[in-house]
Amino acid sequence: MRLAVVGAGAVGRSVVDLADEYGHEVVAVADSSSAVVADGTGDRDPGVDADAVVARKAERGIVGDADPADALAADYDALVEATPTTLGDAEPGFSHVTTALERDRHAVLANKGPVAERFDDLRAAVADSEGEVRFEATVGGAIPAxxxxxxxxxxxxxxxxxxxxxxxxxxxxxxxxxxxxxxxxxxxxxxxxxxxxxxxxxxxxxxxxxxxxxxxxxxxxxxxxxxxxxxxxxxxxxxxxxxxxxxxxxxxxxxxxxxxxxxxxxxxxxxxxxxxxxxxxxxxxxxxxxxxxxxxxxxxxxxxxxxxxxxxxxxxxxxxxxxxxxxx
Amino acid sequence: MRLAVVGAGAVGRSVVDLADEYGHEVVAVADSSSAVVADGTGDRDPGVDADAVVARKAERGIVGDADPADALAADYDALVEATPTTLGDAEPGFSHVTTALERDRHAVLANKGPVAERFDDLRAAVADSEGEVRFEATVGGAIPAxxxxxxxxxxxxxxxxxxxxxxxxxxxxxxxxxxxxxxxxxxxxxxxxxxxxxxxxxxxxxxxxxxxxxxxxxxxxxxxxxxxxxxxxxxxxxxxxxxxxxxxxxxxxxxxxxxxxxxxxxxxxxxxxxxxxxxxxxxxxxxxxxxxxxxxxxxxxxxxxxxxxxxxxxxxxxxxxxxxxxxx
Known part of the structure; x- marks a missing residue:
């Protein structure tokens, strides 16, 4: 699957790092202020260069030269929401997920906010979409609860x-x-x-x-x-x-x-x-x-x-x- | 799903007993010498009467008046293979499973024989079928290994x-x-x-x-x-x-x-x-x-x-x- 990863903390960076090994391709990565979107012209791999993303984040504090909105608009199959958990309206995570669903794409959450604070809203958004939402990573890390x-x-x-x-x-x-x-x-x-x-x-x-x-x-x-x-x-x-x-x-x-x-x-x-x-x-x-x-x-x-x-x-x-x- | 359950020991009987609660319908049950196949004319439920099957097995040692082969030929979506584990050629379990696969039906095994003794043959039969094979019950009972x-x-x-x-x-x-x-x-x-x-x-x-x-x-x-x-x-x-x-x-x-x-x-x-x-x-x-x-x-x-x-x-x-x- 083509993944867009939103959030470049420990979890987001690990998803970028491991995706290829699981047979998936990262086509966009965003943190709160920057993004990188694959242009599909890479020599061997049309996805983003995972090592380069992780290095830029470590050295310059950004994941790329694009705008975070570009990552949300990229051509992905599933959005990975790995921004920090927020309470109440669970933003901006909730909107990231609904943006994906409105485009009939899937969303996979590591961010607890939308599932803990707005489960019914999320469920309603899923009902109107061809996309699905999954959130195993929100409970107990590696434990498949x-x-x-x-x-x-x-x-x-x-x-x-x-x-x-x-x-x-x-x-x-x-x-x-x-x-x-x-x-x-x-x-x-x-x-x-x-x-x-x-x-x-x-x-x-x-x-x-x-x-x-x-x-x-x-x-x-x-x-x-x-x-x-x-x-x-x-x-x-x-x-x-x-x-x-x-x-x-x-x-x-x-x-x-x-x-x-x-x-x-x-x-x-x-x-x-x-x-x-x-x-x-x-x-x-x-x-x-x-x-x-x-x-x-x-x-x-x-x-x-x-x-x-x-x-x-x-x-x-x-x-x-x-x-x-x-x-x- | 419509299930045919082959094997009427503790596991087979429990599948018959619990299927309805999981939203499935048992259309046939067989043990080694007898079978019952739903005729689709039941008053409220077109499946077999689970209580009656369990009672006949306990009282008369048979599950019904039909032949075991009739259960294998019934109109099911998935065959549940719950006969005792046999080694070597893993028969008759192996043939029960391949019969289902040849008819492009799924098979779910509680019988360890076919998966332990003939995994490659089983895999080959799956490759030629629209049906799938699953066998969670063969390892560790309730544990989802x-x-x-x-x-x-x-x-x-x-x-x-x-x-x-x-x-x-x-x-x-x-x-x-x-x-x-x-x-x-x-x-x-x-x-x-x-x-x-x-x-x-x-x-x-x-x-x-x-x-x-x-x-x-x-x-x-x-x-x-x-x-x-x-x-x-x-x-x-x-x-x-x-x-x-x-x-x-x-x-x-x-x-x-x-x-x-x-x-x-x-x-x-x-x-x-x-x-x-x-x-x-x-x-x-x-x-x-x-x-x-x-x-x-x-x-x-x-x-x-x-x-x-x-x-x-x-x-x-x-x-x-x-x-x-x-x-x-």
Missing amino acids: VSTVEDIEPSHVTAVRGVLNGTANFILTRMAAEGLDYEHVLAEAQDLGVAEADPAFDVDGTDAALKCVILANVLSFGAADDPADAREFTLDDAEVEGIRDVPGSALRLAAEDGQTVRLIGEATGELVRVAPRLVPENGTLAVSGTQNIVQIETSHAGRLNISGRGAGGPETASAVLGDVGRLE | VSTVEDIEPSHVTAVRGVLNGTANFILTRMAAEGLDYEHVLAEAQDLGVAEADPAFDVDGTDAALKCVILANVLSFGAADDPADAREFTLDDAEVEGIRDVPGSALRLAAEDGQTVRLIGEATGELVRVAPRLVPENGTLAVSGTQNIVQIETSHAGRLNISGRGAGGPETASAVLGDVGRLE
Whole structure:
């Protein structure tokens, strides 16, 4: 497939880098201020030169000399939306996706905003288009949470829960292992680049909640006979508690009882909840460090556990390119 | 889709029972000696009456008054092959599947024989047909091992390993937990119905090896640019060691070191191996009881772990019906 990649952060750059290996061709790349569009005259490959894009971004902070709008207007089969997640109107990501759909092209999202905050609008745009929307990369990085729920079929999934934020999990894992307090481990995580300078999005549970909101939308709309009967979830519908107030003493007490604390997100077609919970220390949910895990409760096949890397450029790009493969 | 279900054991009966809930219609069911074919004149539902089939099988040992050949000739979209796994020529399962393919119908297998013993013949039959073949249910029950490898794409999977036989895993788990020897725990497992009267297929590693052979075929043929270059695996290519000779003392020694023993199967595009291995006692591979786990090593997204119920009628039927959903 011919791909236009919008967003040139770690995920967008990895998609550009790996696309060829998955048998796809990148015909346009845009970041917020610049773009490059293949002119179709390349010697051997009519797509953009992936190495050159990545090098320009690193050296000059731009991906090319064209305008971002040119990338949106390029001749692609699927648009990859990998700009940063925004809340509320989920712009500019939402408009990027609807531009693709209006042109009857597909869209594959790594950006959580449009699926978490405007699922019903997105669904309506898909209904009017020949194009499809996929968004495996928005939940759990390399973990195939969305497609597995789709394969089982949402009406046969009663709940999805799991550890969906690697930063918060890293902090809780280190607090328990070293007997340290939150502030101390956060500083360490920031030094290691595992936590952002402003860690609020991760440690307050927002990121995990957005992923659970997306899963709740998949469950609710997927199980409804008529989409008009489905309940749309947004971040406002989620009950969210982060890990800032988990004291080191709570982890020590838990350990005495063979337990530990994890930031657990839960989604059904009825509710979204994220909060620190006690879980067995050697149990399935107690993944370590930046690992993520998703537990899918099914009607007929018991519980399915899927764990793996929940973030990272190549990991998330693999989920994007898996989605592109499913569109073919 | 209209389904013909061949094989009326636990899996076949569960497919008949659950098909309607997944939006499909069973138009024919056969066991080895009898069949029922819908006459299309049912009052509300033109398919066969699932409850009546299951009741006749339980009460009279037959599924209906027709001949098995009538089910194979019925007007179905997909044939579900759920007869017992046979080795070598993999008959009669192989012929059931090719009959469907020759009629340009799809086939979904729960029977491991044709995919483990005659993958290349099967592939050739698919190449000449409008129908497709899917076989998620042959590996790991409810665990979506095959479809996840397909989504990642076989050329980006370097190896698949895991615990793929619940009976052997139950025995090793109990031996470690209770400090008992193999023979004692085997007798207990037979009493509980977890092990067969003749447990050879499970405890000698044959069942796990067949699953690994199937995964090796998926990896080998999926990664080859030209199928002529792919290596075909059969059970004869697998290096297999079972659990009969694992002494209780080995588990006690392992436990002193925080380890335990699991029957681990491994598949790449180059080899298939099954043998008892030391694994960390609280590690990911040390699933308990009849649970199964599959670890998928990827080129770009690290390691993915998927655990869940590796056997059971409804669990395996869910995998069959997930495959049917993917055919649409």
